[in-house]
Amino acid sequence: MGRLIDKSPPYQPETPLRLVVVGLSRTGTASLYLALQELGYTPWHMCEPVDDPSRMYNQWTEAMKCRFFGGSRPYDRKDFDKLRGRYDALLDIPACLFWDDFHKLYPEAKIILTTRSGESWFKSVHSTIIPWLEKPLLKFLQHFDSKRLGPEMCMVRTAYKVICDNDYNSSKMIDSYRQHNERVRNGVNPEQFLELQLGDGWEPLCTFLGVPVPDKPYPRVNNTNEFNQGAEEADAAMLTGMFKLWLAVLVPVSVAGLWFYFQKV
Incomplete structure (x- = not known):
């Protein structure tokens, strides 16, 4: 059975993949997404409006199945170039799950790991993403919306299968979160790596990227409310x-x- 990505026309990105943010969702990635826009990047995040969400979501799901569940041949650099399109920075799930692939396939790209304490991360995820995934009405309606909701929920659920095998109890999820962070810390070239914690602001980010600090407050968005x-x-x-x-x-x-x-x- 052919892959979806093979049906997409060849694509030569105008800009290389410059940056991958490999922290899991709810670690300040939405705020960093806005910060990167301010710094001149073209970032992709789950909150980014896209023209054809079903294409991107379905291809990300396929990439996860190929990489983590033996669905077919894993994506290579040409495949990821077609998937990411014009975006030169990738954040949030499911891109963060491919941190080692991106580090190998795009050795010139820098890596940022966004972090917070395991307990606060678990609380945030269970106040936002998990209730959304488990909402009965959406679980029913996803079968009638193949344009956005269905592909989006499938992509997010597949990502959490990679993260914690869809086991959302505290010990399993927090262990999975900490293990992900440790794998990144131990697997990335230190010269290309920055760990950014909630509240760090502009200075460490701009120093790492080699750009001036903007004369405005660092973005603070997408809290639980x-x-x-x-x-x-x-x-x-x-x-x-x-x-x-x-x-x-x-x-x-x-x-x-x-x-x-x-x-x-």
């Missing part, structure tokens, strides 16, 4: 869109059915 509010707004917009789509289909079908019925009466 902001995440959940954004998720609720996105869910409401999705439900409205699906409702309009169902009306567009059901009303003409119902009218046609009534017309045929009364023709026979």
Whole structure:
């Protein structure tokens, strides 16, 4: 069975992959995403609006299955170039799970590990991402939305299968989080590596990247309340869109059915 990525046309990125942020979600990656935009990067993050989310999400899921579950031939540099497109920095899941592949395939790229304490990370994930994944309505609706919700939930769930085998209890998840961080610390060339903790701000980041410190506060976004509010707004917009789509289909079908019925009466 052929891979999805093989069906995408060849792509030659205009810019090399300059940076990979390999910290797991809920370690300040959304704030860093905005900071990198300010510093002139074109970063991709889960919060980045994309023109064709189903393509990107489905290909990331395929990349994980090929790399971690023996689905098919793992992605190489040409495959990842097609997947990332114009983005020269990658953050958040699932990109962070391929940290060793990117370090090998793009030896010129710098690596940043964003971290926080295991306990605070677990609390944050269980206040945001896990409730979203386990929401009954979304688990039902994902089967009717192949454009965004279905591919997105499949991608995120596959990422957490890689991280902790979808076992969300505290000991399993915190151990998995700490093991991921240790593997990165021990597996990356120190000259290309920076560990950035929540609250570190501009200075260590800009020193590492060799750029001036902006004359503005470091971004602080996507805390628990902001995440959940954004998720609720996105869910409401999705439900409205699906409702309009169902009306567009059901009303003409119902009218046609009534017309045929009364023709026979």
